[in-house]
Amino acid sequence: MENQTASFDRRSFLKVSALAGGGMLIGIRWISERARAFDPAFLEGAAFNAYIKITPDGKITIQSPNPEIGQGVKTSMPMIVAEELDADWAHVVVEQAPLDTEAYTRQVAGGSGSIRASWKPLRTAGAAARMMLIAAAAEKWQVAPETCVTSASIVKHPATNRQATYGELASLAATQTPPADPPLKIPSEFRLLGKRIPNVDNQAIVTGENLFGQDLKREGMAVAVVARPPAFGLKLVSVDDSKTKSMPGVQQVVRFGNKVAVLANTTWEAKKGRDALQLQWAPEGELESTDQHDSALRALLDKAAETPRRKDGNTEPAFAQASKTVDAVYECPFLPHNAMEPLNFFADVRPDGVLMAGPTQTPESARTQIAKLLQIDPKKIRVEMTRQGGGFGRRLNTDYAVEAAEISHLAKKPVKVVWLREDDMGGGIYRPACKYRFRAALDAQGNLTAYHLRGSGINVGNPTRENNFPAGALPNLLIEGHNLESKVTTGPWRAPVHNFLGFAEQSFLDEVALAAGKDPVQFRLDLLDQAKRQPVGRQEYQADRLMGVIRLAAEKANWGQAPSGVFQGFSAYFSFSTYVAQVVEVVVINNKPKIQRVVCAVDCGILINRSGAENQVAGAIVDGLGHAMFSQLTIKDGAPEQTNFDRYRLIRMAEAPPVEVHFVESEEAPTGLGEPALPPFAAAFANAVYRATGKRLRNQPFVQPGEPGLLG
Amino acid sequence: MARLTLKVNGKRRTVDVSEDTPLLWVLREHLDLAGTKYACGIGQCGTCTVHVNGEPMRSCALPVSVVEGANIVTIEGLSRDGDHPLQEAWKEVDVPQCGFCQAGQIMTAASLLRKNPNPTDADIDTAMAGNICRCGTYNRIREAIHVAAKKSKS
Numbered sequence: 001m002e003n004q005t006a007s008f009d010r011r012s013f014l015k016v017s018a019l020a021g022g023g024m025l026i027g028i029r030w031i032s033e034r035a036r037a038f039d040p041a042f043l044e045g046a047a048f049n050a051y052i053k054i055t056p057d058g059k060i061t062i063q064s065p066n067p068e069i070g071q072g073v074k075t076s077m078p079m080i081v082a083e084e085l086d087a088d089w090a091h092v093v094v095e096q097a098p099l100d101t102e103a104y105t106r107q108v109a110g111g112s113g114s115i116r117a118s119w120k121p122l123r124t125a126g127a128a129a130r131m132m133l134i135a136a137a138a139e140k141w142q143v144a145p146e147t148c149v150t151s152a153s154i155v156k157h158p159a160t161n162r163q164a165t166y167g168e169l170a171s172l173a174a175t176q177t178p179p180a181d182p183p184l185k186i187p188s189e190f191r192l193l194g195k196r197i198p199n200v201d202n203q204a205i206v207t208g209e210n211l212f213g214q215d216l217k218r219e220g221m222a223v224a225v226v227a228r229p230p231a232f233g234l235k236l237v238s239v240d241d242s243k244t245k246s247m248p249g250v251q252q253v254v255r256f257g258n259k260v261a262v263l264a265n266t267t268w269e270a271k272k273g274r275d276a277l278q279l280q281w282a283p284e285g286e287l288e289s290t291d292q293h294d295s296a297l298r299a300l301l302d303k304a305a306e307t308p309r310r311k312d313g314n315t316e317p318a319f320a321q322a323s324k325t326v327d328a329v330y331e332c333p334f335l336p337h338n339a340m341e342p343l344n345f346f347a348d349v350r351p352d353g354v355l356m357a358g359p360t361q362t363p364e365s366a367r368t369q370i371a372k373l374l375q376i377d378p379k380k381i382r383v384e385m386t387r388q389g390g391g392f393g394r395r396l397n398t399d400y401a402v403e404a405a406e407i408s409h410l411a412k413k414p415v416k417v418v419w420l421r422e423d424d425m426g427g428g429i430y431r432p433a434c435k436y437r438f439r440a441a442l443d444a445q446g447n448l449t450a451y452h453l454r455g456s457g458i459n460v461g462n463p464t465r466e467n468n469f470p471a472g473a474l475p476n477l478l479i480e481g482h483n484l485e486s487k488v489t490t491g492p493w494r495a496p497v498h499n500f501l502g503f504a505e506q507s508f509l510d511e512v513a514l515a516a517g518k519d520p521v522q523f524r525l526d527l528l529d530q531a532k533r534q535p536v537g538r539q540e541y542q543a544d545r546l547m548g549v550i551r552l553a554a555e556k557a558n559w560g561q562a563p564s565g566v567f568q569g570f571s572a573y574f575s576f577s578t579y580v581a582q583v584v585e586v587v588v589i590n591n592k593p594k595i596q597r598v599v600c601a602v603d604c605g606i607l608i609n610r611s612g613a614e615n616q617v618a619g620a621i622v623d624g625l626g627h628a629m630f631s632q633l634t635i636k637d638g639a640p641e642q643t644n645f646d647r648y649r650l651i652r653m654a655e656a657p658p659v660e661v662h663f664v665e666s667e668e669a670p671t672g673l674g675e676p677a678l679p680p681f682a683a684a685f686a687n688a689v690y691r692a693t694g695k696r697l698r699n700q701p702f703v704q705p706g707e708p709g710l711l712g
Numbered sequence: 713m714a715r716l717t718l719k720v721n722g723k724r725r726t727v728d729v730s731e732d733t734p735l736l737w738v739l740r741e742h743l744d745l746a747g748t749k750y751a752c753g754i755g756q757c758g759t760c761t762v763h764v765n766g767e768p769m770r771s772c773a774l775p776v777s778v779v780e781g782a783n784i785v786t787i788e789g790l791s792r793d794g795d796h797p798l799q800e801a802w803k804e805v806d807v808p809q810c811g812f813c814q815a816g817q818i819m820t821a822a823s824l825l826r827k828n829p830n831p832t833d834a835d836i837d838t839a840m841a842g843n844i845c846r847c848g849t850y851n852r853i854r855e856a857i858h859v860a861a862k863k864s865k866s
Binding site for chain 1 (some may be wrong): 713730733734738740741742744745746747748749750752753754757759772786787790791799801803804806807808809810811812813814815817818827836837838840841843844845846847848849850851852853854
C-alpha cells in the first residue's frame with residue numbers, strides 16, 4: 001500500500017472525499033497520453049476526471065463527461081466505468097457532467113473519439129473505486145484484500161462466506177487510499193461490455209421529458225429569434241424596427257454586427273417580430289452561385305498543385321507505359337447538417353458570471369470564445385450540456401452559443417436563442433462541395449502500377465486524405481489537393497472529407513478492378529497483401545485489419561454467389577481508427593434498382609454496447625445512402641436555395657434498407673462508431689447499381705429533383 | 713390576442729394567445745408540454761405530431777384557434793405511466809439515437825395501431841412516411857411498431 005500512496009501523492013492522481021450523509025465520491029485526476037495529443041491546454045494542467053458516486057442505498061451515479069448527440073456515449077462511457085467497478089448495471093444512474101476542464105479532458109463529441117480517447121481513464125476510474133471497496137471490506141472483515149472478490153455491486157470473501165454490498169461499504173471505502181494503477185480486467189473477464197444495453201435516456205425520450213436545449217426554460221428568460229444575412233456576402237445597411245417593437249410579446253430589439261435579434265416572451269412572438277423587421281442589405285463584392293463554384297472547382301482539377309499532399313515513386317512514367325488507364329471525376333454538393341433539433345442556446349450573462357446551457361459538441365471551445373468576446377475569465381463561465389437532437393458536426397462550431405452570449409450581454413437578460421429551420425439550414429457552415437479526379441494505370445497483367453488523385457473543394461483545407469488505401473500498396477502514387485476560397489461558410493460534417501471521399505475512392509477502385517478484369521474483393525485483398533509485404537511510405541491503416549473486415553463481409557454476404565437477378569456491390573474503408581466493409585445487394589424492379597440486403601462488417605476493437613453499436617452502424621448507412629441519393633444545397637446570388645424540408649429531401653422510412661451488422665471479435669482497444677460506417681456505403685450501393693444497370697453513379701445526389709432518372 | 717380553452721390530455725386549459733399561434737408553441741411554451749418538439753415548422757417532418765380528435769396532426773402548422781374544443785393528446789398524455797405498448801416497445805428495441813424525433817414517431821405510430829392493429833411493413837412505411845429520423849433509426853422504428861402490435865394483442 002505504501003507504494004501506491006507514494007504514487008498517488010506524487011501524481012496527485014486520485015481525490016476522494018466522503019459524501020455528506022455517507023457514501024463515496026471519487027474524482028480521478030487523470031494524466032493520459034491521449035489527452036496530450038488532443039488538448040494543447042493539457043500541459044498547463046487540463047485533466048481527465050470521471051466521477052463515481054455511491055450512496056448507502058446502493059445507488060451508483062456515474063457522471064458521463066462527453067456531449068451526447070445521439071452517438072450513445074451517455075450509455076457507453078458509463079458502461080466502461082461500471083464494467084471495471086463490477087457494478088450491477090441496474091443500480092447505475094447516469095448524469096451528464098457539465099464542462100469541467102479541471103476534472104475532465106476532451107469533452108468533445110467529434111472525430112468518433114470519445115471512446116477511443118477515454119477508454120483507459122474510464123476503466124481506471126471504475127477499477128480504482130472497486131479496489132477501494134475491496135479495501136474497505138478487507139478492513140472490516142480483517143482479511144487480506146487479495147482474498148476478496150466482487151460482482152454485481154457486492155464484495156465477497158468466499159473463504160468465510162461473508163459479503164457486503166457496495167452501498168454498505170461506501171462510507172468506509174471513501175477513507176481508503178486510492179490506488180494509482182489499479183489492475184484492469186482482461187477482456188474475457190468482461191461481464192457488461194459487449195452486451196446490449198439500452199440508451200439510458202429511453203424512458204425520458206419516449207415520455208417527452210424536457211431533455212433538449214430547445215426545452216430549456218429559466219426564470220426571467222426571453223426567447224430570441226435573429227435576423228441574419230439572407231445571403232453570403234450581404235451586409236446590413238439599415239434597420240427599421242418600428243413595427244416589430246409594437247408587436248405583442250416583443251420585449252427588445254438588439255442590433256449587433258450584421259444581425260438583429262428580437263427578444264420576446266415566446267418563440268412565436270419573437271419569430272413574428274423578426275419577420276416584421278424592415279431590413280436593408282447590400283452586397284459586399286460579388287455574390288456567388290453554385291454554377292460558378294462548379295466551374296472553378298473543375299478548372300482546379302486540371303491544374304497541378306504546387307506541393308503534392310503525398311508523392312510515392314513517379315506516376316507519370318507508369319501512366320506512359322500503362323497498357324490501360326482509368327480516369328474519372330466524382331462530384332458532390334454542399335450539405336447542411338440538419339440535425340432534427342435546430343440550433344439553440346441559452347445564455348445568462350451577468351456582471352459576476354455567465355451561465356450557458358444547451359447543445360454543443362465542444363463546450364470548452366464555446367467557453368473560450370465567449371470569454372474572448374466578453375473579455376472575462378473563462379472560470380466565470382459555466383457551460384451545461386443538454387441532450388442534443390443530433391450534431392453531425394454542426395455543433396462543433398460555437399457561433400450560435402457565442403451569439404447567445406452576445407445577445408444576453410447586450411440585452412442584459414437571460415435569453416434562449418432559437419434558430420428556426422430556415423435559419424439553421426440557410427445559415428451556413430456546410431459540408432464543403434468537392435470534386436475529385438482519379439487516374440489509375442494498369443499493366444498488361446492488370447496490376448495497379450500508378451494511382452493519382454487530385455481533389456478540389458470549397459473552404460475545405462485539404463480535400464484529400466492522402467494516406468488512405470491504396471497508399472502504401474503500390475509504388476507510384478500522387479495525391480494533390482486544392483482549396484477554393486468562398487464566402488459560403490463550411491465546416492465538419494459527419495466524417496469530414498471522408499463522407500464523400502470514401503464514396504469516390506471506393507467507387508473508383510471498383511472501376512479499376514473491373515478494368516483490370518479482377519474481382520473487386522480479390523483486387524483489394526491483393527493490394528493489401530502487397531501493402532503488408534512491401535509497404536510503401538506511410539501507412540495509417542493496418543492491412544490485416546482491413547483484410548479482416550473485407551473477408552468477413554464477403555463471407556457473410558456470400559460474395560460472388562448471388563442468385564440470378566441479384567447484383568452485389570462492395571466497398572471497404574478505414575476512418576477514425578475503425579475498419580468497415582460493406583456488401584449491398586440490389587434487384588431491379590420496374591427498371592429501378594432496389595436494395596434488398598446490406599451486409600456490414602466492422603472492426604472497432606472491443607465492442608462496448610452491442611445495441612448502441614449496431615444502431616450507429618445502421619444509422620450511418622441510412623444517413624450515407626440518404627444524402628448520396630437525395631440531398632444537396634445550392635447557392636444562387638449568394639443565397640441558399642433550399643432552406644426547409646419542402647425543397648430539401650432527407651431519406652424516409654420506406655427508403656431505408658435493412659442492415660445486417662457483423663463485428664470482428666477483437667481484444668484491441670475500442671474505437672468509435674459515430675462516423676466510420678457512413679463514408680463507404682454510397683459506394684457499395686453505386687457499385688451494385690453499376691452491375692445491375694451498367695450506369696456508373698459519380699455525382700451526388702444521385703437523384704436530381706424533378707428529373708425522372710434511374711433512381712427517381 | 714384571444715382567450716382560448718383547449719382540451720389537452722383530458723384537461724381543460726385556458727390560454728391567452730394570438731389566434732395564429734401554432735398549437736405546437738402553445739403546448740410547448742404556454743402549457744409547459746415540451747415533449748412535442750419543433751423541427752421544421754411547415755408540417756414536413758412529423759416531429760411535432762399530436763393527436764387531434766384521434767387523428768395525427770402536425771401541430772407546428774395548426775393555428776391554435778382551429779383546435780379550440782378539440783380533443784388534443786400529446787406524448788405526455790399518450791399513457792398515464794409512460795407504458796403505452798409503443799413506449800414499451802421503443803425501449804425494448806432500443807430505438808432512439810438522439811431521440812429528438814421519437815415522440816412524433818410514437819404519436820404517428822399510435823394512430824396507425826389504433827386503426828390497424830396488425831400492420832404490415834408496407835402499412836407502416838406508408839403511415840410513417842411523414843416522419844423524418846435524421847439519425848436513421850427507421851428499421852428499429854418499424855420493428856418496434858411490430859413489437860407493440862404484438863404486445864397490444866397479448
